[in-house]
Amino acid sequence: MDTPHKSAFISVVGRPSAGKSTLLNQICGEKVAIVSPVPQTTRNTIRGIRSRPDCQLVFIDTPGLHDSEKAINRKLRDLATRNLAEADMILYVVDSTRAPGKEEETIASLVAPYVAKCFGAVNKIDSRESDTTAARLFLSQKVSGLRVFDISAQTGSGVEALLAAIEAAAPEGPAYYPEEFYTDQEPVFRIAEIIREKVFLHTRNEVPHAIYVDYRSHHMLADGTLVYEGDLVVERDTQKGIIIGKGGAMIKQIREEAERDLAEIFPYAVQISLKVKVDPHWKKNDNLLKRLIQ
Numbered sequence: 337m338d339t340p341h342k343s344a345f346i347s348v349v350g351r352p353s354a355g356k357s358t359l360l361n362q363i364c365g366e367k368v369a370i371v372s373p374v375p376q377t378t379r380n381t382i383r384g385i386r387s388r389p390d391c392q393l394v395f396i397d398t399p400g401l402h403d404s405e406k407a408i409n410r411k412l413r414d415l416a417t418r419n420l421a422e423a424d425m426i427l428y429v430v431d432s433t434r435a436p437g438k439e440e441e442t443i444a445s446l447v448a449p450y451v452a453k454c455f456g457a458v459n460k461i462d463s464r465e466s467d468t469t470a471a472r473l474f475l476s477q478k479v480s481g482l483r484v485f486d487i488s489a490q491t492g493s494g495v496e497a498l499l500a501a502i503e504a505a506a507p508e509g510p511a512y513y514p515e516e517f518y519t520d521q522e523p524v525f526r527i528a529e530i531i532r533e534k535v536f537l538h539t540r541n542e543v544p545h546a547i548y549v550d551y552r553s554h555h556m557l558a559d560g561t562l563v564y565e566g567d568l569v570v571e572r573d574t575q576k577g578i579i580i581g582k583g584g585a586m587i588k589q590i591r592e593e594a595e596r597d598l599a600e601i602f603p604y605a606v607q608i609s610l611k612v613k614v615d616p617h618w619k620k621n622d623n624l625l626k627r628l629i630q
């Protein structure tokens with residue numbers, strides 16, 4: 337008799353910078369989610385899909401859970417907590433290079449009620465600062481009974497063992513996506529995300545969090561190149577200056593690096609055209625936040 341097909345929606349949670357998006361990319365074998373050292377890089381729920389003949393796992397990358405009452409942070413947290421309840425399974429990623437602290441305790445307490453459907457990943461074991469003993473002790477105290485795996489999302493070490501355990505525990509269910517899908521994101525969203533990643537990688541302090549990419553339009557050239565037009569919106573004139581850079585050097589670097597990455601992601605070339613605009617109040621615009629954070 338054939339073994340029944342399995343599938344699961346798995347919510348990936350953890351502190352900002354724990355390595356959730358890096359893990360998603362490692363699992364899918366593709367750059368599905370953007371990654372940067374700046375906490376709160378991910379602003380949306382991003383789906384990464386891993387299909388095998390008898391099991392499809394859909395990982396849902398969530399914004400890092402962060403203690404703050406700002407409207408945008410509250411929205412991000414609501415999104416993550418709603419995902420915990422709705423998900424078939426949960427993957428709780430802990431950064432073993434940082435002491436747990438209060439933020440981690442808050443997340444552990446959100447996760448604890450769901451321990452039966454949860455796996456723990458002690459991440460960054462490749463790093464010299466990694467302290468897996470401390471991370472495991474924390475998890476055993478705060479999420480009693482949690483099944484824990486040591487991994488490096490970056491090198492992939494330990495990830496197959498974690499996936500095998502998740503597959504074994506996944507419920508019976510159909511494949512929700514065609515086998516060749518590794519994400520469900522629209523191309524224009526992925527382009528905006530890659531642009532955002534470059535801003536996160538090349539600017540400092542408040543600038544990464546002050547921007548959003550506003551899609552305007554796209555069209556195909558006769559040679560098959562996709563032209564993407566959008567606005568890079570910042571909150572202040574000084575930030576606009578930083579994003580543009582001396583003689584336009586920064587915006588050029590952002591554009592060129594994004595185009596290079598996108599050439600690997602899509603089977604066609606992408607040409608990006610960006611205008612930098614200032615909107616001091618975009619984070620207070622509820623309709624806009626609703627559109628940006630889903």
Ligand SMILES: Nc1nc2c(ncn2[C@@H]2O[C@H](COP(=O)(O)OP(=O)(O)OP(=O)(O)O)[C@@H](O)[C@H]2O)c(=O)[nH]1
Nearest residue numbers: 352353354355356357358372376377378400489490
């Ligand atoms: N050494 C090491 N670094 C890692 C590993 N996983 C992630 N990182 C780094 O940690 C930083 C944060 O990684 P992300 O994947 O963006 O973290 P995240 O949890 O998605 O963060 P948010 O989206 O901000 O919540 C990046 O600089 C990664 O390169 C790992 O296994 N080993």
Ligand SMILES: [Mg+2]
Nearest residue numbers: 356357377378
């Ligand atoms: Mg992320």
